[in-house]
Amino acid sequence: MKRYLLAPGPTPVPPVILQAMAQPMIHHRTPEYEALFAEVRRDLRTLFQCGNEVLMFAASGTGAMEGSVANTLSPGDHAIVVQGGKFGERWAEICRAYGVRVLAVTVPYGKSVEPEMVAAALRQAPETRVVFATHSETSTGAVHDIQALAGIVRRTDALLVVDAITSLGVMDLPMDSWGVDVVVSGSQKALMLPPGLAFAALSDRAWARVPEARLPKFYFDFAKERKAMAGNQSAYTPAVSLVVGLRESLRLILAEGLPNVFARHDRLARATRAGVQALGLTLFADHPGAACTAVKAPDGIGGDAIVKGLRKRGITIAGGQGSMKGTMFRIAHMGHVEVFDVLTALAGLEMVLADLGHPVTLGAGLRAAEEVLRK
Amino acid sequence: MKRYLLAPGPTPVPPVILQAMAQPMIHHRTPEYEALFAEVRRDLRTLFQCGNEVLMFAASGTGAMEGSVANTLSPGDHAIVVQGGKFGERWAEICRAYGVRVLAVTVPYGKSVEPEMVAAALRQAPETRVVFATHSETSTGAVHDIQALAGIVRRTDALLVVDAITSLGVMDLPMDSWGVDVVVSGSQKALMLPPGLAFAALSDRAWARVPEARLPKFYFDFAKERKAMAGNQSAYTPAVSLVVGLRESLRLILAEGLPNVFARHDRLARATRAGVQALGLTLFADHPGAACTAVKAPDGIGGDAIVKGLRKRGITIAGGQGSMKGTMFRIAHMGHVEVFDVLTALAGLEMVLADLGHPVTLGAGLRAAEEVLRK
Numbered sequence: 001m002k003r004y005l006l007a008p009g010p011t012p013v014p015p016v017i018l019q020a021m022a023q024p025m026i027h028h029r030t031p032e033y034e035a036l037f038a039e040v041r042r043d044l045r046t047l048f049q050c051g052n053e054v055l056m057f058a059a060s061g062t063g064a065m066e067g068s069v070a071n072t073l074s075p076g077d078h079a080i081v082v083q084g085g086k087f088g089e090r091w092a093e094i095c096r097a098y099g100v101r102v103l104a105v106t107v108p109y110g111k112s113v114e115p116e117m118v119a120a121a122l123r124q125a126p127e128t129r130v131v132f133a134t135h136s137e138t139s140t141g142a143v144h145d146i147q148a149l150a151g152i153v154r155r156t157d158a159l160l161v162v163d164a165i166t167s168l169g170v171m172d173l174p175m176d177s178w179g180v181d182v183v184v185s186g187s188q189k190a191l192m193l194p195p196g197l198a199f200a201a202l203s204d205r206a207w208a209r210v211p212e213a214r215l216p217k218f219y220f221d222f223a224k225e226r227k228a229m230a231g232n233q234s235a236y237t238p239a240v241s242l243v244v245g246l247r248e249s250l251r252l253i254l255a256e257g258l259p260n261v262f263a264r265h266d267r268l269a270r271a272t273r274a275g276v277q278a279l280g281l282t283l284f285a286d287h288p289g290a291a292c293t294a295v296k297a298p299d300g301i302g303g304d305a306i307v308k309g310l311r312k313r314g315i316t317i318a319g320g321q322g323s324m325k326g327t328m329f330r331i332a333h334m335g336h337v338e339v340f341d342v343l344t345a346l347a348g349l350e351m352v353l354a355d356l357g358h359p360v361t362l363g364a365g366l367r368a369a370e371e372v373l374r375k
Numbered sequence: 376m377k378r379y380l381l382a383p384g385p386t387p388v389p390p391v392i393l394q395a396m397a398q399p400m401i402h403h404r405t406p407e408y409e410a411l412f413a414e415v416r417r418d419l420r421t422l423f424q425c426g427n428e429v430l431m432f433a434a435s436g437t438g439a440m441e442g443s444v445a446n447t448l449s450p451g452d453h454a455i456v457v458q459g460g461k462f463g464e465r466w467a468e469i470c471r472a473y474g475v476r477v478l479a480v481t482v483p484y485g486k487s488v489e490p491e492m493v494a495a496a497l498r499q500a501p502e503t504r505v506v507f508a509t510h511s512e513t514s515t516g517a518v519h520d521i522q523a524l525a526g527i528v529r530r531t532d533a534l535l536v537v538d539a540i541t542s543l544g545v546m547d548l549p550m551d552s553w554g555v556d557v558v559v560s561g562s563q564k565a566l567m568l569p570p571g572l573a574f575a576a577l578s579d580r581a582w583a584r585v586p587e588a589r590l591p592k593f594y595f596d597f598a599k600e601r602k603a604m605a606g607n608q609s610a611y612t613p614a615v616s617l618v619v620g621l622r623e624s625l626r627l628i629l630a631e632g633l634p635n636v637f638a639r640h641d642r643l644a645r646a647t648r649a650g651v652q653a654l655g656l657t658l659f660a661d662h663p664g665a666a667c668t669a670v671k672a673p674d675g676i677g678g679d680a681i682v683k684g685l686r687k688r689g690i691t692i693a694g695g696q697g698s699m700k701g702t703m704f705r706i707a708h709m710g711h712v713e714v715f716d717v718l719t720a721l722a723g724l725e726m727v728l729a730d731l732g733h734p735v736t737l738g739a740g741l742r743a744a745e746e747v748l749r750k
Contacts, residue, residue: 007402010615021616022397025569027382027691058435058571060611063594098591188612194400196433196571196614216473216591219438236435237563239571239614240385241396316402 001314006345008138008166008292008318010188010195011335013245014252017192021245028240034232036247041229043250047258048183049174050201055225057198058239061165061186064198066094067220068161068182072130072206074214075099080121080131080158082113082149086139086321087163091132098215103128109324110140110294112287115148128158129209136167139321141294141330142285143171150178159206165189166291168199169253170265170334181206189291190265192252192335193245265290268333268342271369275346276331278368279353279360284328292332294320301356303329309352315345339373376689381720383513383541383667383693385563385570386710388620389627392567396620403615409607411622416604418625422633423558424549425576430600432573433614436540436561439573441469442595443536443557447505447581449589450474455496455506455533457488457524461514461696462538466507473590478503484699485515485669487662490523503533504584511542514696516669516705517660518546525553534581540564541666543574544628545640545709556581562617564666565640566624567710571617640665643708643717646744650721651706653743654728654735659703667707669695676731678704684727690720714748 005012026033044054057063069091073079079100081092084107095102105121107113113133122128131153135146146162153160159181164173168183169190175183180203187197200222202210210223219236228235253261269290273283276295284294297303306329307319318330331345346365353360380387401408419429432438444466448454454475456467459482467477480496482488488508497503506528510521521537528535534556539548543558544565550558555578562572575597577585585598594611603610628636644665648658651670659669672678681704682694693705706720721740728735 003399003401005400005402007404009612010400010402013400013616018397018399021569022393024378024393025380025385025388026378027380027385027693028570029382029693030686030691058433059438059594060433060613062611063434063438066593094593097593097596186612188615194396194614194616195403195612196617218441218469218472219434220594221472236437237384237561237570238435239569239617240563241388241569241616242571242614311405316405318402318404 004315004341004344006332006337006341007316008330008332011192011332012337013192013194014336017245017248020248021241023244026240028233028238033240037232037243040243040247040250041232043254044199046254047169047250048201050176050183052202052204052207053226053229054199054201055222055229056234056238057220057225058196059198060195061184061198062090063220064184064200065090065163067217067222068184068200069094069098069100070213070215070217070220071222072159072161072182072209072213073098073100074212076101077129078103078125078127080105080118080125080128082118082131082133082144084111084113084140084142085109085134085137087137088134091163110142110284110286112142112144115145115152118149119152122152122156122158128156130159130161132161134163135173136171136289136291138166138292139324140285141288141292143287143289146173146180147178150180154179159209166334167289169261170291171289172262175201176203187242187246190334191246191249193242193249196239196242197246265334267373268337268339269293271372272331272333272342272346274372275365275369276349279350279365291334292330294328294330296328297326298358301358302326305356306349306352309355310348313348313351315348317345343369379690379716379719381707381712381716382691383705383707386567386707387712388567388569389711392620392623395623396616398619401615403608403613408615412607412618415618415622415625416607418629419574421629422544422625423576425551425558427577427579427582428601428604429574429576430597430604431609431613432595432600433571434573435570436559436573437465438595439559439575440465440538442592442597443559443575444469444473444475445588445590445592445595446597447534447536447557447584447588448473448475449587451476452504453478453500453502455480455493455500455503457493457506457508457519459486459488459515459517460484460509460512462512463509466538485517485659485661487517487519490520490527493524494527497527497531497533503531505534505536507536509538510548511546511664511666513541513667514699515660516663516667518662518664521548521555522553525555529554534584541709542664544636545666546664547637550576551578562621565709566621567627568617568620568624571614572621640709642748643712643714644668646747647706647708647717647721649747650740650744651724654725654740666709667705669703669705671703672701673733676733677701680731681724681727684730685723688723688726690723692720718744
């Protein structure tokens with residue numbers, strides 16, 4: 001069966017990247033690898049819109065999240081965590097695992113934080129050293145206003161650390177100009193690579209914090225990694241094949257141009273939203289982002305039935321995570337995704353809803369999506 | 376230029392594995408992935424000769440080393456570290472980064488530890504909770520006698536944790552029957568995969584220690600990973616393409632048969648040693664292993680000149696690490712390596728030595744190696 005991958009990571013890998021990664025293995029302690037990695041380092045800074053080094057680790061994104069905690073905080077330090085989904089909650093879990101005291105600013109699943117809530121929390125806890133937030137909360141599809149949060153946090157001594165795992169390369173996040181202190185991401189989303197690379201970029205303010213952060217760290221030691229990268233190497237053996245793929249990925253993204261990449265994702269997201277709403281369905285998030293459209297499962301039809309129905313037709317989307325399981329489904333449209341991919345997902349969705357006995361006008365979602373996409 | 380990779384990791388990846396990894400990306404939260412991962416889990420236990428789950432992480436081997444420290448120890452605990460090279464020293468560095476007190480049992484580079492030294496250290500420090508050792512010390516080519524160490528450590532309450540990153544699948548390491556408590560490995564050595572997967576297998580004794588270990592951990596949380604793996608998943612997004620490759624790798628290794636795989640490595644190592652010695656060169660290690668042959672650079676010729684000379688002829692080997700830089704070179708013969716690969720390396724070495732003005736009888740090393748390989 002022909003397969004279509006529209007899940008929120010891993011995302012489809014372009015053939016040119018698959019082919020690059022299928023070339024014979026090279027060794028990393030060679031001039032050849034170092035030249036390749038020099039290009040990758042330069043292009044990562046462009047992608048992150050960051051003048052400082054973008055650290056790279058062989059890990060899932062969660063590893064770079066853990067590193068962002070361990071390299072900026074000391075035992076007993078205070079942190080604020082913005083949480084409105086599974087990934088915001090992960091920041092709090094990591095902090096607690098390391099003995100960091102957490103003040104949670106919590107919004108219901110599907111909501112985005114009001115920036116004033118974070119300002120109030122900072123007034124309540126002026127000892128806060130770091131505010132952790134999520135740009136695109138993949139579990140709900142909601143986007144948090146990082147620019148507003150950065151403006152608030154910058155007026156204090158706290159750092160703003162942002163999980164941009166599903167937003168980097170999807171939505172604009174000009175780290176330096178907005179004043180975000182740490183941006184974390186991963187390879188298997190808009191970067192169109194297999195999972196296995198994690199990234200973290202730090203502002204000068206964040207780097208100034210690193211030497212005084214006393215939480216233990218080794219594999220995710222940011223200072224050690226920065227030093228190794230300055231010589232076009234990694235502190236420990238890098239995931240060579242993924243780095244070879246990353247060079248191709250960055251070339252593709254920068255050739256398309258970041259503004260065009262963001263506009264493409266926005267257009268696909270608007271079309272997907274228009275399509276599902278034209279089918280009478282309701283979005284899960286009040287402020288949905290361009291990475292992933294989360295949709296409430298219709299009454300009487302579980303989200304998992306829709307996921308399974310689409311799987312039978314060759315289409316992989318995602319269901320709900322944790323307590324959201326069964327209540328929703330998520331169609332991702334990031335990375336190597338284009339017009340006919342989201343139309344494929346909507347066509348599959350229409351047929352599956354009909355199969356499940358949900359009243360639906362076949363073609364209505366596609367029509368609404370096409371109207372967005374024609375413009 | 377045609378390229379030949381004989382460095383101690385990454386090692387060559389067989390075309391069948393490259394092709395498997397170049398297939399379109401699949402999502403990990405699917406029945407397809409779970410079936411694949413069930414096979415991988417089963418075959419990893421066979422490879423590790425271990426009845427318990429072999430944990431898998433998206434990371435370099437160092438990540439699983441760090442996890443082995445964080446999941447077995449608490450702040451201020453005492454550990455013994457056997458060190459005779461860069462990788463033994465890494466155990467001590469990780470322990471110190473976590474506030475674990477280290478008693479180092481140190482042997483000069485190129486030597487293997489006398490098991491009695493560890494017995495004496497355990498008598499001197501009966502409060503020791505873990506003994507950390509290295510099976511194949513890649514930086515020197517030396518092998519430590521893990522069976523003897525296990526026999527000694529088993530008579531105490533301490534655990535024996537072994538870095539088998541370059542020995543697993545090269546030399547026999549029957550973890551359960553020898554009584555080793557933790558075995559750590561990585562993907563880019565005998566497993567013939569790109570770097571990016573790390574493994575850790577734990578004995579029942581080691582698992583009993585995990586709940587009481589109070590060092591902080593999150594990404595490398597062994598208990599959480601074991602729980603996720605029981606459902607054929609990972610705690611965090613797995614390195615899907617490498618797992619797809621791992622299935623092929625394990626099929627290749629188990630089809631060849633572990634005893635045959637060990638015998639092949641042993642034969643290639645003996646041939647390589649015979650070859651370099653026939654050229655008048657001296658081995659760096661007193662007890663060299665089957666993964667990698669470290670050779671002292673001849674007087675007046677730096678090891679790096681030999682590495683560079685071979686690189687110009689398309690052959691990648693490794694030089695010395697740290698303070699050993701320049702004093703030696705290392706020819707690896709593990710993973711997807713066969714008779715004509717080591718002969719290629721020896722032929723290249725003969726020509727490079729001649730180029731560098733070292734007195735050498737062209738063909739003498741090859742002849743000695745062939746005599747071993749014919750048998």
